[in-house]
Amino acid sequence: MHGLQHLIAELLNNQSLGVLATSAAGHPYTTLVGFAATDDLREILFATHRSTRKFANLNGDERVSLLIDNRTNRADDFRRAAALTAIGTAQEVGAERRDGSRSLFLEKHPMLKEFVNSPGCALCRIKVKRYSLVQRFQDVMELDLDDLDPVP
Amino acid sequence: MTSTLSLERVTANDIALVGGKTVALAELAKRGYLVPLSLAITCDAYSHYLKQSGLGDLLSMELGRKAFPQMRWEELWDAALRIRNLFLTTPFPKALEAELDEALTATFSDQPLVIRSSAPGEDSASCSFAGLHDSFVNVHKRPEQLLAVRKVWASLWSDRALLYRQELGLDIDSSIAVLVQELVDGEKSGVAFSVAPGDSRQLAIEAVWGLNQGLVDGSVEPDCWTIDRQSQTILAYRPARREKKLVTAGSALQIIATTSAEENSPVLMSDQVMTVSRTAMQLEQTFKRPQDCEWTWKEGEFTLLQARPITASREADPRSWYFNLHRSLDNLKQLQRRIEEEIIPGMEETAQQLAEIDLTSMADQELIKEFNRRRQILNEWEEAYRADCIPMAHGIRLFGEFYNDRLQPNDPFEFIELLRDSELRAVTRNQRLTSLADEITNLSELPAALSEKLSTLADEIGLSADQTRKLLGQMVDSAAPPRQTKRIDLEKNYLEQFKGHDLPPAEEILAIGRSSYKLRDDDNISLDQLNRELRRTETEMQSRLEKGDAEIFRLALDAAKGRDGRVSSATQAQPNEESGNFHARQLQGQPASPGLVTAVARVIRSQEDLVEFKRGEILVCDAIDPAMTFVVPLAAGIIERRGGMLIHGAIIAREYGIPCVSGIAAAADIINTGDQITLDGYLGLVFFPSSSGRLSRPGKDHLLRKELDDAK
Numbered sequence: 001m002h003g004l005q006h007l008i009a010e011l012l013n014n015q016s017l018g019v020l021a022t023s024a025a026g027h028p029y030t031t032l033v034g035f036a037a038t039d040d041l042r043e044i045l046f047a048t049h050r051s052t053r054k055f056a057n058l059n060g061d062e063r064v065s066l067l068i069d070n071r072t073n074r075a076d077d078f079r080r081a082a083a084l085t086a087i088g089t090a091q092e093v094g095a096e097r098r099d100g101s102r103s104l105f106l107e108k109h110p111m112l113k114e115f116v117n118s119p120g121c122a123l124c125r126i127k128v129k130r131y132s133l134v135q136r137f138q139d140v141m142e143l144d145l146d147d148l149d150p151v152p
Numbered sequence: 153m154t155s156t157l158s159l160e161r162v163t164a165n166d167i168a169l170v171g172g173k174t175v176a177l178a179e180l181a182k183r184g185y186l187v188p189l190s191l192a193i194t195c196d197a198y199s200h201y202l203k204q205s206g207l208g209d210l211l212s213m214e215l216g217r218k219a220f221p222q223m224r225w226e227e228l229w230d231a232a233l234r235i236r237n238l239f240l241t242t243p244f245p246k247a248l249e250a251e252l253d254e255a256l257t258a259t260f261s262d263q264p265l266v267i268r269s270s271a272p273g274e275d276s277a278s279c280s281f282a283g284l285h286d287s288f289v290n291v292h293k294r295p296e297q298l299l300a301v302r303k304v305w306a307s308l309w310s311d312r313a314l315l316y317r318q319e320l321g322l323d324i325d326s327s328i329a330v331l332v333q334e335l336v337d338g339e340k341s342g343v344a345f346s347v348a349p350g351d352s353r354q355l356a357i358e359a360v361w362g363l364n365q366g367l368v369d370g371s372v373e374p375d376c377w378t379i380d381r382q383s384q385t386i387l388a389y390r391p392a393r394r395e396k397k398l399v400t401a402g403s404a405l406q407i408i409a410t411t412s413a414e415e416n417s418p419v420l421m422s423d424q425v426m427t428v429s430r431t432a433m434q435l436e437q438t439f440k441r442p443q444d445c446e447w448t449w450k451e452g453e454f455t456l457l458q459a460r461p462i463t464a465s466r467e468a469d470p471r472s473w474y475f476n477l478h479r480s481l482d483n484l485k486q487l488q489r490r491i492e493e494e495i496i497p498g499m500e501e502t503a504q505q506l507a508e509i510d511l512t513s514m515a516d517q518e519l520i521k522e523f524n525r526r527r528q529i530l531n532e533w534e535e536a537y538r539a540d541c542i543p544m545a546h547g548i549r550l551f552g553e554f555y556n557d558r559l560q561p562n563d564p565f566e567f568i569e570l571l572r573d574s575e576l577r578a579v580t581r582n583q584r585l586t587s588l589a590d591e592i593t594n595l596s597e598l599p600a601a602l603s604e605k606l607s608t609l610a611d612e613i614g615l616s617a618d619q620t621r622k623l624l625g626q627m628v629d630s631a632a633p634p635r636q637t638k639r640i641d642l643e644k645n646y647l648e649q650f651k652g653h654d655l656p657p658a659e660e661i662l663a664i665g666r667s668s669y670k671l672r673d674d675d676n677i678s679l680d681q682l683n684r685e686l687r688r689t690e691t692e693m694q695s696r697l698e699k700g701d702a703e704i705f706r707l708a709l710d711a712a713k714g715r716d717g718r719v720s721s722a723t724q725a726q727p728n729e730e731s732g733n734f735h736a737r738q739l740q741g742q743p744a745s746p747g748l749v750t751a752v753a754r755v756i757r758s759q760e761d762l763v764e765f766k767r768g769e770i771l772v773c774d775a776i777d778p779a780m781t782f783v784v785p786l787a788a789g790i791i792e793r794r795g796g797m798l799i800h801g802a803i804i805a806r807e808y809g810i811p812c813v814s815g816i817a818a819a820a821d822i823i824n825t826g827d828q829i830t831l832d833g834y835l836g837l838v839f840f841p842s843s844s845g846r847l848s849r850p851g852k853d854h855l856l857r858k859e860l861d862d863a864k
Binding site for chain 2: 079132136138139140143144
């Protein structure tokens with residue numbers, strides 16, 4: 001695997017939580033979510049209640065980004081921490097793929113079993129179009145997964 | 153927190169707190185050896201200073217700019233200079249300062265002191281940092297002594313210490329303690345190795361008149377004895393010329409002439425040689441491994457200054473190279489003389505002789521012989537360039553450190569302004585190009601005189617007359633580099649800092665800095681002329697080869713080609729693993745010349761790329777080559793792979809006030825001609841729009857790459 005790709009995979013595997021940005025009427029809205037990514041890095045799963053604001057936002061605009069980082073809340077984070085932004089679109093996982101996606105998600109977050117299995121919970125997947133990886137405060141590299149759609 | 157520890161309280165378990173040097177000295181004192189009155193300033197004090205002042209965070213920002221193993225030596229130079237200035241300008245926290253002041257007063261009252269490094273791991277048996285960290289001898293008055301403590305701390309991050317750690321693969325996180333000692337102003341001093349380098353049956357002693365510092369820094373040549381370890385008999389004695397010695401002079405050190413009595417007698421009498429020899433053997437028994445020790449004799453008393461284990465692999469000690477990083481003023485003066493009087497005129501004269509040879513009339517065999525002769529000539533001059541011209545750049549550093557120590561400016565690179573010189577040969581040549589451009593701008597036919605001028609200049613920059621004329625079209629009305637008014641103020645302010653005897657050396661160091669700055673560029677232009685003479689032969693051979701009647705040329709050319717297929721010593725670019733769908737959005741390098749610009753990039757790989765250069769484009773290259781400097785006045789900005797403030801690109805960019813970012817790895821591979829990019833020369837950043845910055849496959853050749861400086 002490519003060096004940068006490896007680093008992206010590592011961040012996705014080692015971190016549990018990320019900051020999800022959705023939007024409503026052009027206004028951004030961020031929340032913390034637990035996530036799990038597929039091995040090919042193309043999809044990221046997260047779970048949310050159907051009555052949350054983020055879920056409502058997704059129904060209006062499926063474009064999202066998710067920030068995942070390994071900061072430790074110390075000054076040297078500026079140089080040592082890496083931050084990964086996944087940019088793409090998010091939808092609820094369809095019935096045909098629900099079982100597989102659920103077990104992938106629960107493998108990483110077994111304590112969320114009850115929540116994920118409850119009827120009010122929606123398991124969602126982000127189809128990633130682009131990763132943007134920031135290292136050392138100022139080095140920014142991007143990885144495009146699909147042929148480029150217009151992405152900000 | 154224990155910020156200081158007297159020698160009596162130091163135990164063998166305190167290495168992490170006070171460093172091996174101090175622990176060893178405490179052990180010597182316990183065993184009854186006479187050692188100087190000493191006080192340790194612990195690693196805790198260092199950590200406390202970093203934490204309380206916020207300097208620790210700044211350090212991690214500075215050193216984290218790039219992955220440590222990937223930093224080039226010029227970049228480490230710059231980082232070290234910035235870090236040193238941070239230590240100089242960041243005061244102690246008040247409470248710590250009071251505590252240190254009190255402890256120093258209680259131990260030493262107001263006598264002159266020696267402030268030495270004592271870092272944990274500094275002198276282990278597997279690696280030796282001896283001499284890589286700084287020591288300050290004969291420091292008077294408390295404020296200077298406290299400043300010297302911070303300078304010793306800063307030396308943990310000196311370029312040579314960083315390079316050494318990089319070489320050994322040691323972690324960048326380190327700590328340092330300081331050993332403060334009374335100054336023992338000995339009449340004679342020296343070192344002893346309980347096992348002589350090169351022969352384990354022998355012991356070696358070196359001694360000088362005056363202070364040991366003169367021996368350790370290489371400025372005073374020592375008398376040398378070789379002793380048989382077993383029989384304790386002198387096997388050999390090699391006297392030095394003993395013309396000079398290092399002594400204290402007021403609050404400084406000075407090299408003076410020895411007295412005639414000193415000049416005419418060995419530094420040590422044979423009973424003294426035996427005292428030193430026996431002591432070295434005892435130390436080895438005490439510490440259970442071969443030792444190297446420093447000692448001094450004052451009024452008949454033998455004092456041990458320090459002892460440390462001899463590094464296991466001293467014969468293969470890579471430190472020699474790091475010591476070479478810092479050249480003395482005397483050494484730089486010699487280099488300057490050699491470069492100005494021998495190397496540059498020699499290159500010029502040789503190139504001139506070669507240029508006068510008519511290659512077209514040579515027989516085939518004769519031409520091949522000439523080709524090989526020229527390769528040999530070029531190799532020889534390249535060797536001289538590596539040996540003398542590259543180290544001359546240390547003059548810039550010498551002045552920079554001197555300037556920063558005295559003035560402690562907020563901008564650690566302020567001193568560069570004082571070195572800037574509009575008389576750089578590249579700048580003068582550019583002015584000639586610009587004035588010719590203005591003269592011929594509206595002429596369709598050139599009169600003979602102008603045509604002659606054009607072809608002379610074309611020859612100088614290595615382009616054809618037609619190519620040069622095309623380029624000149626871009627150069628009409630180019631501005632000359634701005635005149636330096638700031639420089640005059642800075643120079644005045646600098647010189648005002650020095651009075652009386654201090655002034656001449658200050659002027660001398662400035663002169664060496666300026667000369668170093670200028671030669672850094674000028675010598676390249678001469679070397680390039682020799683390169684061009686080699687290429688001229690190559691071109692003639694190629695043209696005969698194309699006529700198809702001389703296969704021998706193919707053999708000769710193939711034999712001369714390196715891996716990259718070029719007839720020269722250029723090395724290949726690092727294979728670039730980053731390819732495919734990745735692209736750069738923003739990259740950080742080193743800020744090399746201030747300014748902010750957004751413009752279209754032109755990547756320079758060959759002469760043809762140069763001819764196409766348009767005014768207002770950003771010049772992107774592997775390294776600015778003398779063959780490129782004539783397009784610099786046209787450029788809106790410069791980006792280059794090699795990093796640092798002292799690379800040619802940075803020097804010439806600052807001369808013209810053009811923003812420059814250096815140290816962008818694979819710059820010429822990531823950026824494509826035509827990309828619209830933004831360059832921030834204040835912060836050392838390059839921004840790419842999403843449509844560019846795509847990493848290309850490796851293997852594109854940089855025909856104009858300048859390689860010699862890449863060599864250590």
